Amino acid sequence: MERELTLEIVRVTELGALAAAKWIGRGDKNAADGAATTAIRSMFDSVSIDGTVVIGEGEMDDAPMLYIGEKVGSKDGPEVDVAVDPLEGTEVVAAGLPNAQAVIAIAEKGSLLHAPDIYMEKLACGPELAGKLSLNDPVELTLQKAAQYTGRALSDLTVMVLDRERHADLIARLRGAGVRIKLLGHGDVAGAIAAALPDSGVDLYLGSGGAPEGVLAAAAMRCLGGDMQGRLLPGGPIEWQRCVSMGIADPSRVLTLTDMAGTGDVLFAATGVTSGEFLDGVRLIGKDRAETHSVIMRASSRTVRYIRSMHYLPLKRFPAGLAELPPIGQAASL
Ligand SMILES: O=P(O)(O)OC[C@H]1O[C@](O)(COP(=O)(O)O)[C@@H](O)[C@@H]1O
Numbered sequence: 591m592e593r594e595l596t597l598e599i600v601r602v603t604e605l606g607a608l609a610a611a612k613w614i615g616r617g618d619k620n621a622a623d624g625a626a627t628t629a630i631r632s633m634f635d636s637v638s639i640d641g642t643v644v645i646g647e648g649e650m651d652d653a654p655m656l657y658i659g660e661k662v663g664s665k666d667g668p669e670v671d672v673a674v675d676p677l678e679g680t681e682v683v684a685a686g687l688p689n690a691q692a693v694i695a696i697a698e699k700g701s702l703l704h705a706p707d708i709y710m711e712k713l714a715c716g717p718e719l720a721g722k723l724s725l726n727d728p729v730e731l732t733l734q735k736a737a738q739y740t741g742r743a744l745s746d747l748t749v750m751v752l753d754r755e756r757h758a759d760l761i762a763r764l765r766g767a768g769v770r771i772k773l774l775g776h777g778d779v780a781g782a783i784a785a786a787l788p789d790s791g792v793d794l795y796l797g798s799g800g801a802p803e804g805v806l807a808a809a810a811m812r813c814l815g816g817d818m819q820g821r822l823l824p825g826g827p828i829e830w831q832r833c834v835s836m837g838i839a840d841p842s843r844v845l846t847l848t849d850m851a852g853t854g855d856v857l858f859a860a861t862g863v864t865s866g867e868f869l870d871g872v873r874l875i876g877k878d879r880a881e882t883h884s885v886i887m888r889a890s891s892r893t894v895r896y897i898r899s900m901h902y903l904p905l906k907r908f909p910a911g912l913a914e915l916p917p918i919g920q921a922a923s924l
């Protein structure tokens with residue numbers, strides 16, 4: 591993949607974030623998601639790829655845009671798999687809470703896991719611990735290993751976990767082992783990435799979240815040199831069968847970083863919608879400008895770039911329909 595693609599892709603997540611930002615705090619998660627999806631879809635065909643959506647908005651019958659199997663891109667570029675979450679954190683935007691992003695990963699054709707939209711148990715860590723931990727271990731052993739390999743006391747380790755009732759037992763065991771916990775409201779792509787960023791203060795990401803988000807996080811981990819393991823959690827025979835029909839022969843086995851994001855080149859881009867773990871959200875400036883904060887990373891070079899962009903909104907090519915929404919300034923002042 592050409593390195594110039596990183597800039598082309600971040601322009602897409604920027605437009606998605608700007609569109610979603612119009613819906614911050616308006617209590618309508620579907621409208622926020624729809625705005626981001628429409629904006630991202632409209633921009634995708636300007637990207638020099640011959641892409642197929644592998645992780646997207648759902649099956650063709652349920653999703654009008656960015657459905658699994660949809661072809662995206664200008665076609666005059668490499669054949670790639672595309673994973674996209676136009677609005678990672680739909681409820682967050684609706685409620686005006688932190689940690690929503692527009693996220694895209696692009697990888698060599700055939701390298702991204704076709705994950706159904708079910709839960710996945712996840713373990714993510716940074717380069718220091720990559721290859722040293724296993725999702726098959728009891729959590730106490732994982733923590734001991736993490737302490738040993740980082741040379742730190744258990745009491746100095748911080749584990750990030752989604753704040754959910756289903757994690758009550760996990761949280762109790764973590765507290766019992768003496769580590770610190772940082773509870774996350776929403777947005778576990780950013781949560782998993784935090785575990786691999788040197789200055790995040792997070793050492794490990796544990797717990798279950800969306801499987802599509804797991805693949806997106808794995809793509810980012812490939813770029814950061816971290817590790818990510820997952821285990822699908824089908825909630826019954828129908829979801830089990832869906833995993834099998836999507837090519838995962840044994841849905842109960844631990845999926846490695848390679849299973850989820852291959853071994854070839856990967857590009858990952860995210861733009862903050864609301865401020866979160868490592869990206870600031872869309873910031874409105876005056877009546878007609880907005881600032882966005884994005885990250886773009888590439889596995890083959892392990893380069894991580896942060897891009898702060900200033901947009902002149904009247905010239906943004908929002909798709910028809912979005913232009914008729916209330917001005918962005920009004921949305922943010924709610
Ligand atoms: O809220 P749940 O059901 O625990 O699901 C967790 C998932 O929801 C999110 O917080 C937000 O997901 P959406 O993008 O679908 O809004 C993900 O980051 C996470 O993987």
Ligand SMILES: [Mn+2]
Pocket residue numbers: 675677678679680800803
């Ligand atoms: Mn999501």
